[in-house]
Amino acid sequence: MDKILELKGVHHSYLMSSGQRIRALQNIDLSLVPDEILVLLGPSGSGKSTCLRILAGLIQPTQGNVLLHGRPLDTTNPEVSIVFQNNALLPWLSVSANIALGVRSLGLSEADVAERIKKVIDLVGLEGFEEAYPRELSGGMKQRVGLARALAMERSVLCLDEAFSALDVLTAEGLRRELLKLWLSKKTKLQSIILVTHNVQEAVSLGSRILVLATNPGTFKLSIKNDLPYPRDEKSAAFKAVVDDIHDVLTETIIPDTPEWTPPTLIHSTIESIPAVQVNEAISLLELIAEQGGRVKGFDLASRLSCDYLHVLLMAKATELFDLVDTPRNDILLTDLGRRFIKGDINERKKMLNAQMRTLRIAQLFKDKIESANEKKLLWKDALPWMQELLPNEKNEEVLDTLIQWGRYSEIFGYNDDTGEIYLDQWI
C-alpha cells in the first residue's frame, strides 16, 4: 500500500533554557498508510507531541526526513489538520467563524464556504450552535468545534493531539464513538487518523496500530497491530488482553523487572535519578496500597486515583528506589519496610527515608559534591551543570529539584531559598 506520510531516521533535540540539549526523539521510523488509525502512546516527555508536529510540518526535525507521498516535506503539511487538547478556538469568534477560519484561505467562493461549514456542523452535531461563542459551550462541545474546524479543511490526515484528555470520562467516550462512526462511514475526505495519547484504554479502543514510545530519549518501544473489529467492546476478554499487554510493556519500560545482573558489590553504582514525583503524593500512594491490603494492580490504582497510569508507574518507581514497594509484573506491593513506614509517625517516616536515601548512589554523589563545596554549601546554580554531567539525558532542573525535595523531606539535605545554597542536614 502506498504510504501517505513517512518519517525516516528522525532525530530531534532542543535546547533547555539552562543550555542543556535534550534529545526528544531518537531514530524514529514511522509510516502512515490509508485507512488506519495510528496511535502514538507514551508517557509525557516521550516526544509524541513533537513527533506529531514534525509530521504536520510545524517543526523541522534536527535530523532525518519527513516524506509526504514519497516526496520530502519542507513546509507545513498540506494534507494534515490538527485537533488540539485545549481546542485552540478563538474566543472572540462564533462557532461558524472559527470553523471558517481555515476554509476561507482555500480560495473558495462565499457560497462554497457556507456550504462546507453547514456540512461539517451537521456532521459533528453542532446545529443550533452556529452563532454561539466558545465560552458558552461545554468542554465537549468546544472539542466538537475543534473537530469541525479540522474536518472543514477536507484534508486526508486528521491529527488528534491528546484531543480527549481534557474532557471528563463520559464526554470523551461519547466523542470517541462519534469520531469512529464518522471515520468508518467514509462521509468525509478523511483517510487516516493519527492519535497522540497517554491513555491506554483510548489507544486500544481506537487504534488499528499502536506505537508505544519510551522516554529519555523518545524511541519506539513496540508496535502493536490491533485487529479487533470496530466498535470495540471494552469489557471483552480480547480487549482486556491487548490492554494488559500494553500495560506490561509500559511497566517493563519504566520499571524493568529483570535488570541486567550486576555484581552485589556494584549494586548501587548505577546512577538512577528519583523520578519527578512529589514526596507527599508518593506517600499517599503507599497509604492507598496499604488500605487495599498491601498488594494492588497498578492499573486499578490509576483508575481509583483517576490519574494517569504512567504517573502511577513513576510514583511506584520512586518508592521502589527507597525499597518501600516491590513491583512484580503489573502489581505494586508493599515491602516490610513499606509496611513499617505506613505504621510510623511522621518522624519515624522521615528517619526511614533518611536511612534509605543514604544508600542511593545519586544522594551519595550529591553529598560528596556538597562536601567539596566552599564551606560545604553548594549553590543551586552550581549544582545544575554538575547534575547535567552526571545524567546528561535527563532534565537537570527537574532531577535536581526532585532530589532536593526528597532530601528536604528526609532531612538529609537542606536548601536555603534566599541564598540558593544546598547543605547537608542530618547526614553525619
Place this chain on the structure above:
Amino acid sequence: MFSTRDIFKARKVTRADIFVIVVLATIILAVVTTAQRWTHHYQQEVTINLGVNALLGYSALSFIRGIVAYLISFSLALLFGWLAARSSFWEQIILPFLDIGQSVPVLGFLPGLVLGLISIFPTYNIGLEIACILLIVTSQIWNIAFAFYASLKNIPQEFYEVAKISRLSYFSRFLKIDLPFSATPLAWNSLVSIAGGWFFLTVCESFQLNGQSFRIPGLGSYMSEALNQGNQQAIWMGIAAMMVLIILLDFIVWRPIISWSQKFRVDDQPINDMDVPFVSLLYRQSQIAEYFSSLMRDLKSKLRRYEKPEEEKAPVETTTQTLPLNTEKKFKLNSLLLHTRKTLLLALGFVLAFWTFGKLYRLVEPLTWSEWGLIGYSCFLTFCRIFAALILSTIWALPVGILIGLSPKLTRIFQPIIQIIASFPSPMIFPLVFLLFYKMNIHLGISSVFILVVGSQWYILFNVLAGSSQISQQHKDSFHLMKLNWKDHWKRLYLPSVFPYLVTGWITAAGGAWNASIVAEYLEYGGKTYTCNGIGSVITLATGTGNFPLLSAALMVMVGVVVLLNRSVWKFLFHYAETRFKVEV
C-alpha cells in the same frame, strides 16, 4: 527555588544595553548639535488670550496634539511590539530600548530638541509643534509596545499552529489572532499613555528660554500665560478645563473602549483589570523591569508544555549525511545571513560608538573640572530631593492606601476618582504649590521637594491601595482568629503584603520625578525666574544661555545616573519584593 538565580540574571548588563546607551548618546549629540546651529532670533511669538472662549479653542488644540501623538505612538508601538515578538533578532534590539527608553527622563531633551527643530524650521511654529509631538510620542510609546509584545508572547502556541495549518497569511494572522488577543492590554495602556501625554503636552507647549518665550497655542501655554500675569481666575479655569477634558475622555472614550475590549478576552483568564483597573495596570507596566527573567521562565514553561524547540531555525549539530540537500543549503544560507547581519551590526555599532563618543568628547572638552563637579553635585541634590519626596509621599500614602484598600466599599468609591487624578498632569499644579511656599518665604530648593511630592505621591497611593485590596480574606480571617493585635496585623500582614506594590509605586514615582525635576527646579512667575541648584535647572539654564557643552554633559550624566539606578537599585528591590513577598494567587 528560582529566586536567587533570577536576581543574578537581572543584574547582568547585556551587550544590547551597551548598544542602547550608544544610541542614546548619539541622540543627545544630534539634539545638541542641531540646537547649536540655531542663531536666529525667534519671532513667532503667539499671544495667548485668557478669555473663556479662547480657552475652549486651546483645549481643542491640545486635544488634537495629544491624539496625533498618540496615533503615531500606537502605530509605531504595534510595529515594534510585533517585530520583537516575531523575530528574535529584533527582540534583542527592541527590548533593551523599551526598558531603557521608559526610564530615561525625556523631558531633559526638551530644550535641546526645541532649539534643534526651530533651527530647521526657523520661521514657522512647525518646529515647536514637531518637538512637542515627538516628546509626547517618546513618553507614550514604551508601555504600549511592551504590552503588545508581552501579549503576543503569551498567545498559546496552538493558535499559531492552527493558523499555519490553515495557511493564514501574516496579515490575517495579525488581524484575527494578534490584535484581538491584545485588545484589552492595548486599551488599558492607551489610557495610561494618553494620560502620560498630558504631562508632556502641558510642559512642551510653553517654554521660556533666556527671556524669550516659545509657545504654541494650547492649554499648557494658556496656563503659563495665566501664571505670568498672576491671573488667579485664569489659572483655576485652565485647571478646570484640563479636568473636564480628562473626565470627558474617560467617560466618552475609555470606558466604552475598555468594556468593548472585554469581548476579546480569553475564556479562563480572570478579569483582574475590572477590579483594580488603572492601578493593576501601572503595576504590570513596571514589570517591564523583569522581562528578562520572566521571558526565561516563559520559555521554560513553554518548553515543558509543548516540547517545543527553542531555536528552530538555528543550524543544529552536524547533520550533513541524512539531511536532504535543499534543507542543508537553506541552513547554510540562513546561518550565513544571520552571521553577516550580526557582523554588520556590530561593525556599525562600533563605528557609531567611536564617532559619537569622539564627537561628544570634543563637545564637552571645554568644560572645566569645577563644571563637572557642579553637574555631579546638582545630580546628587536632585537625587536627594527625589529621595526625600518619595519618603514624604510614602509616609502618608502607605497607611492611607492600606486603609482604603482594606475596605472594599472605600475602594469602590476611590477607584474612578483615582483613574482621573492619575491622568491629571501634575505640572499644571506645580506653580500653585510653589506660590504657597513662596508666600511662606521658603526657598525653591526646599519647596521643589514638595512640588515633586505632588507628582509622585499618587503612584505610591495607587499601588499600595491595589496591593492591600488584594490581601486575601483567608489571611485576614486567620489573623483575626489568632487574635493578633493591630501591631501584628500591620507588621506581619499588611506591610509585607503591599511591599511589592510599594516598590512598584516607588519605581514609577521616581521615574516621573526625574522628569518633573526639569520643571520643578526652574519656575517663572510674574516675569521673574526662580531656580535652585539641581540637574533640572542646570539643563534648563544651559540651554537658555546656549552653553552646549554643559547641556550635553548634564544630559549624559542624568541619563547615566537614571539608567544605572534602574538597573541596580530598583531592579534589585523589585526582584527581592517579587520573590520574597509576592502572595501567589
